[in-house]
Amino acid sequence: GGSARDFGDEPLLIVRRLQVPLIVGEDRYAAGVFAEADFGPQLHLLDDGFQHRALARDFDIVLVTPDDARDRLLPTGRLREPLSSLRRADAVVLTSGASDENFPMNGKLVWRVRRSILAKNVPPRPLAFCGIARPQSFLLQLRTAGIEPVAEAIYRDHHAYTEQDIHQLLELKNKSEAGGFVTTEKDGINLDGYFSALEPLAVVPVKMELADSARAVDTMLRQIEERSASGMRKSFLR
Incomplete structure (x- = not known):
């Protein structure tokens, strides 16, 4: 519940x-x-445990995007730590388009992940809306999947939708003559009780595929087991 x-x-x-x-x-x-x-x-x-140093950890994984290489620290950007902090990571995961040449890897494990969307039952001529950290990435993935929105509405990350938002979306739908709506899984959750008001609405899941995933998981679990057995954890548990 x-x-x-x-x-x-x-x-x-x-x-x-x-x-x-x-x-x-x-x-x-x-x-x-x-x-x-x-x-x-x-x-x-x-x-989001990489910055939580009060806890002992056996393995740190950091996912980076191409935008992170050009981003700034909060509050002027989205980075919580400088890129040099990647030296504390055990594995760095590069999303589609990210290059290890743009990040200080220092011999870290480098994993690659492919991100795509599962676009099913999307209405024709959809209006795309979302309230996520990188909305342009979602819109690009839609177009890569062959879905061209006739209109777009962008909200802040974690946006909790209100009755006024729903009215505005419906007005934009009518104005753009859209056949329905398409949004992200996270936005589907944030719509809460307003979901049915926007039907037909397609909620599009994001699929993350880790290259050579079995080997990556085996490596991670082996290091966790070794550190746990030796007591050589990366921080001090209070």
């Missing part, structure tokens, strides 16, 4: 995609202790 307003859009998306226990809390240590007591997990997977 619950909504994006209760738990956040990304946690709900992870739960629905993976069907695994997920704990949300500002105190990551307390969340981990709770998970240990209630679920007995063999592995803790932290989202």
Whole structure:
């Protein structure tokens, strides 16, 4: 149960995609202790955990995009740390178009991932809308899949849609003579009770394919096991 307003859009998306226990809390240590007591997990997977140095970690993965090589630190850009911080990572994942020449790898494991969308049942002449971090990437993926929106509406990341937003989208649909709507999975969650008001609406999942994924997972699990057995973790657990 619950909504994006209760738990956040990304946690709900992870739960629905993976069907695994997920704990949300500002105190990551307390969340981990709770998970240990209630679920007995063999592995803790932290989202946005690279900057959370209070916790001991056995393996750090950082995903980078082509835009990150040109971006700036907050608040003028989107980077939370300088690119030099990649030296703390165990593996760096390059998305489509990102080059290892643009990042300080320093002998790190480099994995490559291909990102695409699963565009099914998209209405003809759709109006595309989204409230995500990089909206132009979503629009480009639509066009790569052969879908050309007749109109676009862009909102801020994690946007919680309101009744006014729905009215404006419907007005834009009529003005552009769109045949319906297309949006992202995250936006589908943030629409909450307004979903049916925009039908026909296609919610397009993003597919991430890691090259040589079996080898990458084996490498990660082996290093985790070795560090756990030796006690040589990367930070101190309080």
